[in-house]
Amino acid sequence: MNFSIALVPGDGIGPEVIAPATEILDAIGDIYGHVFHYVELEAGGKAIDSAGEPLPQETLEAAKQCDALLLGAVGGPRWETLPGHLRPERALLGLRSGLGVFANLRPAVLLPQLKDACPLKDEVLAASHPEGKPTFDLLIVRELTGGLYFGTRGRSEDGKTAFDTETYSWMEVERVLRAGYAAATVRRKKLCIVDKANVLESSRFWREVAAVVSKDYPDIETSYLYVDNCAMQLIRAPGQFDVIVTSNLFGDILSDEASVLTGSIGMLPSASLGSPQDPLAKNGHPMGMYEPIHGSAPDIAGQDRANPLATILSAAMMLRYSFGLEKEAHAVEAAVSAVLDAGLRTQDIARRTSTPGSEKIVGTKAMGAAVLKELSR
Ligand code: IPM
Numbered sequence: 001m002n003f004s005i006a007l008v009p010g011d012g013i014g015p016e017v018i019a020p021a022t023e024i025l026d027a028i029g030d031i032y033g034h035v036f037h038y039v040e041l042e043a044g045g046k047a048i049d050s051a052g053e054p055l056p057q058e059t060l061e062a063a064k065q066c067d068a069l070l071l072g073a074v075g076g077p078r079w080e081t082l083p084g085h086l087r088p089e090r091a092l093l094g095l096r097s098g099l100g101v102f103a104n105l106r107p108a109v110l111l112p113q114l115k116d117a118c119p120l121k122d123e124v125l126a127a128s129h130p131e132g133k134p135t136f137d138l139l140i141v142r143e144l145t146g147g148l149y150f151g152t153r154g155r156s157e158d159g160k161t162a163f164d165t166e167t168y169s170w171m172e173v174e175r176v177l178r179a180g181y182a183a184a185t186v187r188r189k190k191l192c193i194v195d196k197a198n199v200l201e202s203s204r205f206w207r208e209v210a211a212v213v214s215k216d217y218p219d220i221e222t223s224y225l226y227v228d229n230c231a232m233q234l235i236r237a238p239g240q241f242d243v244i245v246t247s248n249l250f251g252d253i254l255s256d257e258a259s260v261l262t263g264s265i266g267m268l269p270s271a272s273l274g275s276p277q278d279p280l281a282k283n284g285h286p287m288g289m290y291e292p293i294h295g296s297a298p299d300i301a302g303q304d305r306a307n308p309l310a311t312i313l314s315a316a317m318m319l320r321y322s323f324g325l326e327k328e329a330h331a332v333e334a335a336v337s338a339v340l341d342a343g344l345r346t347q348d349i350a351r352r353t354s355t356p357g358s359e360k361i362v363g364t365k366a367m368g369a370a371v372l373k374e375l376s377r
């Protein structure tokens with residue numbers, strides 16, 4: 001089959017991590033008989049430099065025409081002093097809302113090869129794991145196009161007060177909850193709604209919606225947790241979680257926390273999905289935007305030091321969710337796993353394995369090349 005991919009390499013390490021991901025996609029195409037056609041687009045700092053704004057209209061319109069979007073990272077110190085509406089991060093928010101990708105799936109899994117990179121002790125991990133194993137496998141579903149990041153914001157006339165607003169409609173809460181339930185159905189059938197319902201009206205509203213929506217999923221065990229408690233539980237007992245569904249703000253914060261438990265933020269992919277019924281959906285598959293959860297890491301940009309695995313794993317999620325290519329997605333994930341088994345490590349995940357000496361520290365290009373070689377075996 002033929003697929004068109006909007007490619008936004010972006011700033012900092014973005015282009016370095018995108019390059020191996022596209023090589024791997026091309027190899028998948030060769031092996032399984034697909035053609036991936038890339039439409040390279042500018043957004044973020046690069047677009048500010050060339051077009052004077054973080055998300056040019058042409059970029060958004062061109063992305064809408066594609067089957068999915070793969071993004072490296074945007075931002076950097078060069079653009080940090082610009083006013084809010086001109087910052088590179090606006091491009092991310094504009095793409096997310098413009099493409100209608102409201103459900104942000106952020107899996108956090110402790111891979112056996114990277115177990116020693118997790119800062120928690122084995123006994124802490126094992127205590128909360130359903131089978132007493134020192135590991136965890138959870139999925140954060142973050143609402144991505146509403147809430148505080150999109151609510152009314154501003155300053156008072158005298159400049160002495162500032163405000164942001166948390167607003168959620170029934171429809172927005174319902175659709176992200178359903179995305180969470182759909183994920184839980186094919187996982188361990190547990191869904192935890194994280195909010196601050198002891199204080200916030202919007203959180204109490206989430207619970208009202210959940211009370212209705214959860215009736216459609218009698219097989220799934222629904223629970224509720226306040227966000228402050230959840231922040232603590234993630235470190236105390238991560239094994240208790242399967243799927244966490246939460247608001248834009250809380251999901252942003254908790255997913256960074258969860259990434260530390262997996263050893264490195266350089267390992268975590270993400271998928272942001274729209275609805276399969278949306279006009280932008282193609283062939284019954286939702287529009288999707290795929291990106292590593294890490295940023296543009298300007299401190300190591302251009303040095304061949306970035307870990308490309310989060311982006312490669314994001315490309316695997318794209319194969320699965322936007323193209324319906326499960327076998328192909330699995331092949332990429334298995335190749336990544338094999339390369340880690342062989343002891344290859346970028347510096348962010350190095351020197352923390354149980355068998356030091358068996359690992360080999362490599363750069364971005366060599367890591368990408370190793371995954372590619374594994375695929376073609
Ligand atoms: C993320 C990032 C972004 C967000 C920033 C860069 C706007 O932190 O994807 O988690 O807050 O969503």
Ligand code: MG
Nearest residue numbers: 252253255256
């Ligand atoms: Mg974040």
